[in-house]
Amino acid sequence: MAYFDAASATPLHPVARQALSASLDEGWADPARLYREGRKARLLLDASREAAAEAVGCRADEVVFTSSGTRAVHRGVAGALAGRRRVGRHLIVSSVEHSSVLHSAEAFEADGGTVTRVAVDRAGAVDPAGYAAALRADTALACLQSANHEVGTAQPVAEVAEVCRAAGVPLLVDAAQSLGWGPVEGDWSLLAASAHKWGGPSGVGLLVVRKGVRFAAQGPVDERESGRAPGFENIPAIVAAVASLRAVRAEAAQEAVRLRELTERIRARVPELVPDVEVVGDAVRRLPGIVTFSCLYVDGEALLHELDRAGFSVSSGSSCTSSTLTPSHVLKAMGVLSEGNVRVSLPPGTAEADVERFLEVLPGAVAGVREKLGAPAPVTRGGPRELLVDSLGKRCPIPVIELAKVFGRVPVGGTVRVLSDDEAARLDIPAWCEMRGQEYVGEEPAQRGTAYLVRRVS
Amino acid sequence: MAYFDAASATPLHPVARQALSASLDEGWADPARLYREGRKARLLLDASREAAAEAVGCRADEVVFTSSGTRAVHRGVAGALAGRRRVGRHLIVSSVEHSSVLHSAEAFEADGGTVTRVAVDRAGAVDPAGYAAALRADTALACLQSANHEVGTAQPVAEVAEVCRAAGVPLLVDAAQSLGWGPVEGDWSLLAASAHKWGGPSGVGLLVVRKGVRFAAQGPVDERESGRAPGFENIPAIVAAVASLRAVRAEAAQEAVRLRELTERIRARVPELVPDVEVVGDAVRRLPGIVTFSCLYVDGEALLHELDRAGFSVSSGSSCTSSTLTPSHVLKAMGVLSEGNVRVSLPPGTAEADVERFLEVLPGAVAGVREKLGAPAPVTRGGPRELLVDSLGKRCPIPVIELAKVFGRVPVGGTVRVLSDDEAARLDIPAWCEMRGQEYVGEEPAQRGTAYLVRRVS
Incomplete structure (x- = not known):
C-alpha cells in the first residue's frame, strides 16, 4: 500500500x-x-x-x-x-x-x-x-x-x-x-x-x-x-x-534530493515501460516530489481504479469526480494530452521500493484499461483517402481510440475527420497528433459537435 | 482553579x-x-x-x-x-x-x-x-x-x-x-x-x-x-x-438539572453576599449553566483580575479587551447596569465545591476593587438643592462612583448633574437610578460630553 x-x-x-x-x-x-x-x-x-x-x-x-x-x-x-x-x-x-x-x-x-x-x-x-x-x-x-x-x-x-x-x-x-x-x-x-x-x-x-x-x-x-x-x-x-x-523544513534539503531522484526515475522509466505516454511538466525547474504523465487511449478514472486495486493512491487531472475542472485546466493551458492522466506526488519518506513496485505495476494497469476500452491494434497500409469517425455521444478517450484505430487505413496524405461532442477531444486530438508526429489540420463546426481533421504525414 | x-x-x-x-x-x-x-x-x-x-x-x-x-x-x-x-x-x-x-x-x-x-x-x-x-x-x-x-x-x-x-x-x-x-x-x-x-x-x-x-x-x-x-x-x-x-447530549438532561441548581444558588446568594449587585437575565427561561450579575462601583476588568488571582476564570460584558462591543451591546439593549459585569458560565461537570468557593471569594474581590476605586461611603443628609459632578475624561465606573459619593449630600427633591464623556455612563447612570429607586430625569448635551440629571426621591 x-x-x-x-x-x-x-x-x-x-x-x-x-x-x-x-x-x-x-x-x-x-x-x-x-x-x-x-x-x-x-x-x-x-x-x-x-x-x-x-x-x-x-x-x-x-x-x-x-x-x-x-x-x-x-x-x-x-x-x-x-x-x-x-x-x-x-x-x-x-x-x-x-x-x-x-x-x-x-x-x-x-x-x-x-x-x-x-x-x-x-x-x-x-x-x-x-x-x-x-x-x-x-x-x-x-x-x-x-x-x-x-x-x-x-x-x-x-x-x-x-x-x-x-x-x-x-x-x-x-x-x-x-x-x-x-x-x-x-x-x-x-x-x-x-x-x-x-x-x-x-x-x-x-x-x-x-x-x-x-x-x-x-x-x-x-x-x-x-x-x-x-x-x-x-x-x-x-x-x-x-x-x-x-x-x-529541517528534513527538506536531504529529502528533496532523495525524492527528486525517485521522480526522475519515474520520468525516465515510464516512457520506456508504457507505450504512447507523454510525461508532462518541466524536467528540471520543478518540485522534488511530483511527476505527471498522460497515457493515450486510457480513461484516467479507470486507471486510478486499477492502480488503487494494486495498492497505489494517485490522482488524475482528467478524472472528473476528483477534480473541479474537467478536463484539467492546467493540462489544457499547457496544450498537452489530458487523457489517461496520472499525477504521482510522493510524500516525504516515500520508500524507494514502493516506487519500484509502482513501476512494475503500471504497465499492466495501463494495458488492462486499454484492452477494456478496445485501444487500436498496430497500423496497416492502404485504404481510402478520407475516413469519417463518428464519435458523437462518446466520452474521451473513445474518440482518440477510434481515430487511432482507423488511422492506419488511410494512406500518407489522406485525412481522418473525427466527429465528437466531448470538449476534451479539442485538447486530446491535437495532442495525439503531436505525439504521433501527424498533422492536426484544425476543427470545423459540425451539425452536431465538432469535426476534427487529422492528416497522415508518415 | x-x-x-x-x-x-x-x-x-x-x-x-x-x-x-x-x-x-x-x-x-x-x-x-x-x-x-x-x-x-x-x-x-x-x-x-x-x-x-x-x-x-x-x-x-x-x-x-x-x-x-x-x-x-x-x-x-x-x-x-x-x-x-x-x-x-x-x-x-x-x-x-x-x-x-x-x-x-x-x-x-x-x-x-x-x-x-x-x-x-x-x-x-x-x-x-x-x-x-x-x-x-x-x-x-x-x-x-x-x-x-x-x-x-x-x-x-x-x-x-x-x-x-x-x-x-x-x-x-x-x-x-x-x-x-x-x-x-x-x-x-x-x-x-x-x-x-x-x-x-x-x-x-x-x-x-x-x-x-x-x-x-x-x-x-x-x-x-x-x-x-x-x-x-x-x-x-x-x-x-x-x-x-x-x-x-447523552448527559444533558441530568447535567442541566445539576447546573441549574448551581446557577440558581449563585443567583440567590450573590445579592445577599455582595451589596449593590444586580443579577440580570431571565430567572426561569434560561440556559442551565449561565448566570450574570453587575456590581455597582466596580470596574469589570479589575474584578476579572481579582477573580483570576483567586483561581476563577470568568468573563465580563463590560471588559473592553475581552469583548468586541464596549460596553456590552446586550446589557445596553436590556437597559441594565453594565458596570462591574460578571458572567459565570459553568461547564458540564462543574463541582459544587468550586461554586461554593466562588461564593466565598466573590465578596472580598468586589470589596477590594471598590476600595481601590474609592467607592462611596454611606449616605448623609442635607446640603444644596443641586450639585454638579464633573467626571469628564473619567471612565466608568468612576462617574457612577462620584455620583453616588455626593448623592447623599442633596436633600430629597434635589438633583445631581453628572458630566461625562464616557458612553457607558448613558447606560449605567439610569441603571444606578433604577437599582437605587431614584429618579433618572434625562440627559442634556453639554459643552463637553453629556449631562445626566438624577433627582433624589428617597
Missing part, C-alpha cells in the same frame, strides 16, 4: 500529532480572554505566529492564520483587490493557478472586475514577459503560484515579483505546494499556503500580507487575526501546523 | 479527544478522491453528517460543516439574503444577537440593505410580537439566537419561527449556546452552531439549511460541502465535534 498523492494532502507528521495532542490541553480557550486559560492560549498563538513568520521569512504581524489554504487565497485576493480599488479593477492570474485562485478571479469578474489570464508554455511555466505585458494602469493585483499543483513545474516568482514591483502592483503568491520545501524567493507582497500540504492538520491556512500592502478585509469582520480572518482561532491545529512546518 | 467561562469555549470533551486521535489516522485524506484513503475519509465525513443531522433534527443533506460558528453565521446570513434578493433587502435581527450576526447585519447595511433590530425586555428576551411588527413585504431574512450568550436568557424561537413562517420569511437561528443541551424547537429555516461550545474542538461550525430554503452561497465557491463552505474539509475535527455533541 503506497500513498502517492501528497500534493492533495499528506498524513499528519508525527511532530504535528505530538504538538496537537499537547496543545489540546493548553490551547482550547479564547486567546482574547484575560484569565489564565486565555493567556496560555495567547502565548501558544503568539509563539506559533513567530515561528511561522520565521519559516516564511516575514514579520510576525504580517502572518494571519486562516481556516484553510483556500480561505487564505479567497481572503487574500479579495482583500488586496478591495484595498486597491481606487487604482482599478484589473486582476492578473496565470492560467494554471489552483482552482481557489481561479474561483476568486471568477467571483471578481462576476462583480464587474476584469481578469487577464497569462498563458504558460508547454512545460506549464509562465514567462515574466507575459506578466509585464498584462500589467495595466488599472491593475490592482497579480497572482502567481510558486509551483504548479498538477505537474510540479516551478514558476519564476522572483522575476515576476520584480516586474510587478516595478509597476507598483502587489503580487500574491500561492505557495501551497512549495512552502514545506523552503521560503518563497523574491519581493512578493502577499502569500497564501495550506498546512495539510506539509504534514500539518486540516483546518489551517496561512495568509501573509506584507506591511505597506493596501488591504481591506471583505465581508463581516471581527477583532480576531487583525480583523483579517474572522472566527474563533483554532490554536491546537495552528500549533501543530507550525511544528510540522519546522519539522519538514 | 475553576474555569467558569464555558459560554466562551469549553475544554475538549474526553470523547472528542478520543475521536480526534482515532480519526487523525483515517480522516486526513481528501474525501473527494477515489482511492482507499479518500474513501475512508468520505465514510467518516458521511457518518458524521448523519449523526449531526440526527442531533439537530434535520436531514443529512441539509448539514454543512464550516470552519467555525462565526463562519456558519456569516455564510448562512449572506447566502439566505442573496437567495431571496428578489423579495427584497430587509433583514431582521434581535438587538442582543452574537457579534457574528450583528457584524453580518452591518456588512449587509454597508452593501445597501436595511436592518431592523428588535428590542428586548429587561430580562433580555424578545417578544414574538416585536418580530411580527418588524416583518415587511421586502423582508428577506430574520435572525434570532436560541439563547443569549451573555445572560443565558432563552428566546421564544418556536413562536418567532411561526410568525416568520406565516409571513413566508425564513428564520435563521444562532444555536451556538444551546445546541449541546438539545435540538432547537420550532419550524426554523436555517441554523448555525459552534462545536467548541459543546466540548468539540475549535475549527468546526455547523450550518443547516432546510430543503426548500432559497440559498445562494456568496464569494468564491468550490465543490466541497455542496458548494456552501469552500476549503478542504477538516474531517478529524468534524468527527470529534459530532462525537462530542452526542456525548454531551
Whole structure:
C-alpha cells in the first residue's frame, strides 16, 4: 500500500500529532480572554505566529492564520483587490493557478472586475514577459503560484515579483505546494499556503500580507487575526501546523534530493515501460516530489481504479469526480494530452521500493484499461483517402481510440475527420497528433459537435 | 482553579479527544478522491453528517460543516439574503444577537440593505410580537439566537419561527449556546452552531439549511460541502465535534438539572453576599449553566483580575479587551447596569465545591476593587438643592462612583448633574437610578460630553 498523492494532502507528521495532542490541553480557550486559560492560549498563538513568520521569512504581524489554504487565497485576493480599488479593477492570474485562485478571479469578474489570464508554455511555466505585458494602469493585483499543483513545474516568482514591483502592483503568491520545501524567493507582497500540504492538520491556512500592502478585509469582520480572518482561532491545529512546518523544513534539503531522484526515475522509466505516454511538466525547474504523465487511449478514472486495486493512491487531472475542472485546466493551458492522466506526488519518506513496485505495476494497469476500452491494434497500409469517425455521444478517450484505430487505413496524405461532442477531444486530438508526429489540420463546426481533421504525414 | 467561562469555549470533551486521535489516522485524506484513503475519509465525513443531522433534527443533506460558528453565521446570513434578493433587502435581527450576526447585519447595511433590530425586555428576551411588527413585504431574512450568550436568557424561537413562517420569511437561528443541551424547537429555516461550545474542538461550525430554503452561497465557491463552505474539509475535527455533541447530549438532561441548581444558588446568594449587585437575565427561561450579575462601583476588568488571582476564570460584558462591543451591546439593549459585569458560565461537570468557593471569594474581590476605586461611603443628609459632578475624561465606573459619593449630600427633591464623556455612563447612570429607586430625569448635551440629571426621591 503506497500513498502517492501528497500534493492533495499528506498524513499528519508525527511532530504535528505530538504538538496537537499537547496543545489540546493548553490551547482550547479564547486567546482574547484575560484569565489564565486565555493567556496560555495567547502565548501558544503568539509563539506559533513567530515561528511561522520565521519559516516564511516575514514579520510576525504580517502572518494571519486562516481556516484553510483556500480561505487564505479567497481572503487574500479579495482583500488586496478591495484595498486597491481606487487604482482599478484589473486582476492578473496565470492560467494554471489552483482552482481557489481561479474561483476568486471568477467571483471578481462576476462583480464587474476584469481578469487577464497569462498563458504558460508547454512545460506549464509562465514567462515574466507575459506578466509585464498584462500589467495595466488599472491593475490592482497579480497572482502567481510558486509551483504548479498538477505537474510540479516551478514558476519564476522572483522575476515576476520584480516586474510587478516595478509597476507598483502587489503580487500574491500561492505557495501551497512549495512552502514545506523552503521560503518563497523574491519581493512578493502577499502569500497564501495550506498546512495539510506539509504534514500539518486540516483546518489551517496561512495568509501573509506584507506591511505597506493596501488591504481591506471583505465581508463581516471581527477583532480576531487583525480583523483579517474572522472566527474563533483554532490554536491546537495552528500549533501543530507550525511544528510540522519546522519539522519538514529541517528534513527538506536531504529529502528533496532523495525524492527528486525517485521522480526522475519515474520520468525516465515510464516512457520506456508504457507505450504512447507523454510525461508532462518541466524536467528540471520543478518540485522534488511530483511527476505527471498522460497515457493515450486510457480513461484516467479507470486507471486510478486499477492502480488503487494494486495498492497505489494517485490522482488524475482528467478524472472528473476528483477534480473541479474537467478536463484539467492546467493540462489544457499547457496544450498537452489530458487523457489517461496520472499525477504521482510522493510524500516525504516515500520508500524507494514502493516506487519500484509502482513501476512494475503500471504497465499492466495501463494495458488492462486499454484492452477494456478496445485501444487500436498496430497500423496497416492502404485504404481510402478520407475516413469519417463518428464519435458523437462518446466520452474521451473513445474518440482518440477510434481515430487511432482507423488511422492506419488511410494512406500518407489522406485525412481522418473525427466527429465528437466531448470538449476534451479539442485538447486530446491535437495532442495525439503531436505525439504521433501527424498533422492536426484544425476543427470545423459540425451539425452536431465538432469535426476534427487529422492528416497522415508518415 | 475553576474555569467558569464555558459560554466562551469549553475544554475538549474526553470523547472528542478520543475521536480526534482515532480519526487523525483515517480522516486526513481528501474525501473527494477515489482511492482507499479518500474513501475512508468520505465514510467518516458521511457518518458524521448523519449523526449531526440526527442531533439537530434535520436531514443529512441539509448539514454543512464550516470552519467555525462565526463562519456558519456569516455564510448562512449572506447566502439566505442573496437567495431571496428578489423579495427584497430587509433583514431582521434581535438587538442582543452574537457579534457574528450583528457584524453580518452591518456588512449587509454597508452593501445597501436595511436592518431592523428588535428590542428586548429587561430580562433580555424578545417578544414574538416585536418580530411580527418588524416583518415587511421586502423582508428577506430574520435572525434570532436560541439563547443569549451573555445572560443565558432563552428566546421564544418556536413562536418567532411561526410568525416568520406565516409571513413566508425564513428564520435563521444562532444555536451556538444551546445546541449541546438539545435540538432547537420550532419550524426554523436555517441554523448555525459552534462545536467548541459543546466540548468539540475549535475549527468546526455547523450550518443547516432546510430543503426548500432559497440559498445562494456568496464569494468564491468550490465543490466541497455542496458548494456552501469552500476549503478542504477538516474531517478529524468534524468527527470529534459530532462525537462530542452526542456525548454531551447523552448527559444533558441530568447535567442541566445539576447546573441549574448551581446557577440558581449563585443567583440567590450573590445579592445577599455582595451589596449593590444586580443579577440580570431571565430567572426561569434560561440556559442551565449561565448566570450574570453587575456590581455597582466596580470596574469589570479589575474584578476579572481579582477573580483570576483567586483561581476563577470568568468573563465580563463590560471588559473592553475581552469583548468586541464596549460596553456590552446586550446589557445596553436590556437597559441594565453594565458596570462591574460578571458572567459565570459553568461547564458540564462543574463541582459544587468550586461554586461554593466562588461564593466565598466573590465578596472580598468586589470589596477590594471598590476600595481601590474609592467607592462611596454611606449616605448623609442635607446640603444644596443641586450639585454638579464633573467626571469628564473619567471612565466608568468612576462617574457612577462620584455620583453616588455626593448623592447623599442633596436633600430629597434635589438633583445631581453628572458630566461625562464616557458612553457607558448613558447606560449605567439610569441603571444606578433604577437599582437605587431614584429618579433618572434625562440627559442634556453639554459643552463637553453629556449631562445626566438624577433627582433624589428617597
